Amino acid sequence: MxxxxxxxxxxxxxxxxxxxxxxxxxxxxxxxxxxxxxxxxxxxxxxxxxxxxxxxxxxxxxxxxxxxxxxxxxxxxxxxxxxxxxxxxPPPEPVPPFAPPEPSAKGDVTWFQPFPDALLDGTPGPAARYELRESVELAFVAAVQRLPPRQAAVLLLCDVLGYSTAEAADMISVGATSAKGLLQRARASAGPRRETGPTPGSDAERDLARRFAEAYGSGDVDGVVALLSDDAWLAMPPAPHEYHGHEAIAGFLRASWSAHATVELVPTRANGAPAFACFHVREGEAKVPAGVVVLTLAGERVGGVTRFLVGLGLGGIPLPAV
The missing domain is CATH 1.10.1740.10 (RNA polymerase sigma factor, region 2, helix turn helix motif)
Incomplete structure (x- = not known):
């Protein structure tokens, strides 16, 4: 410097x-x-x-x-x-234009928003970009939100940014022993990382995302379910409703799609994963922004679908198509 x-x-x-x-x-x-x-x-x-x-x-x-x-x-x-x-x-819980089936669970992180990969693209070096993308992966960030704040801070400072516990302790003004305890409890609460999907940007990842978009965009419930892992889930922040497992997800998709126009998905990336800008399309009418879908991949399957019920503008920053 x-x-x-x-x-x-x-x-x-x-x-x-x-x-x-x-x-x-x-x-x-x-x-x-x-x-x-x-x-x-x-x-x-x-x-x-x-x-x-x-x-x-x-x-x-x-x-x-x-x-x-x-x-x-x-x-x-x-x-x-x-x-x-x-x-x-959280913003007010949206009222759906249909009667949704009973959710499998109620989520507690309803203020969650996606993070466009485009905001990481100016980071120097491919290694730095890769590490940043991993550190904003949806499941990890959601787990951090459930931690007490100082535990979250020490976990991020040490395990993401590479600071020592002594350095993290100094940064948030706690003792070194306290920082070690906070880090241990945070690691135990956050749990192990989920199985990851194909390498970001690989042919395998693009193929899985393409097949999902084709099935989802055409209203093919069975086609979407065929791509899901056995323990897949669907969430829709800021709505707290979550659906776990093939049967629950299929039931929600059928109810949802019966009330909407055709859905068009435009590919992009968010949280280090394949994502889609979602539009409702009616013949003779302008496309209506209908949120952002972010996939969580697990092995060769889709482990999670998060449909953020917001428009394309997030904090004034769009999710650009690629």
Whole structure:
């Protein structure tokens, strides 16, 4: 890091400050997303982090790296937001235009939003991009949301970002022994990672996503179910309803599709996985945005379908088709 640029930033040069923090913007956004589960909230907290950094840069003494200093600010801003109730406030539960079957379970992370892979594409190096995509995988981020906030923070700082427990303890102002305990409990609660699917971007992944889109878009319930793993699930944030297993998912899809126009899926990527911008299509009418579908792949099957019941604009950031 150029001392000249840092000195200029300390002296109040906004362009120098922007040059310092810009390389970290995308990974800080992803960190806030992992902490909060909502891209909208993550954007807000990213801006709060950068504002706090700008106000505090004159006092930055360089005893840690700039990156560590920024992560300290971002983590504590997220913890404050959670503590103050500024997030985890789900939007109103949508009222479906049909009578849904009884759900298998009620989800508790209804504020969840998808994270477009396009927001990771400026990260330097393919290895860094791959690690970031893995760290925003839906099941992992959902598991983090269920942890007590300080457990979540230590888990992310240590197991995702690679900080030691002593460094994580210092960043969130707890003792080293407390940080070790928080990390142990977080790992036990989060549980093992689920089986992963084909390599991202591989022919196998593209083929599975294509077959899903064809079956889903044509209203072929049996075709969708044939692609699911035995323990597959379907969720629809911000609605809490979840459907587990082939029979429950098939029942919901039949009820849902009987009430809607033809569905068109436009491929994209989110949370390191195949995803689709979803539109309702009626002959002679404009396409109506109807949410975002993100797949969770398990082996050669689809292990989970998350249909986010939102439009394409997420925090002002679209999910672009590819």
């Amino acid at each position: 150029s001392r000249t640029v840092l000195d200029l930033a300390r002296a109040g040069d906004q362009r120098a400050f922007a040059d310092l923090v810009e390389p970290h913007r995308r990974e800080l956004r992803a960190h806030c997303y992992r902490m909060l589960g909502s891209l909208t909230d993550a954007e807000d907290l990213l801006q709060e982090t950068l504002t706090a950094a700008w106000r505090g840069i004159a006092g930055f003494e360089g005893r840690s790296s700039l990156r560590t200093w920024l992560y300290r600010i971002a983590t504590n801003r997220c913890l404050n937001a959670i503590r103050d109730g500024k997030r985890r406030v």
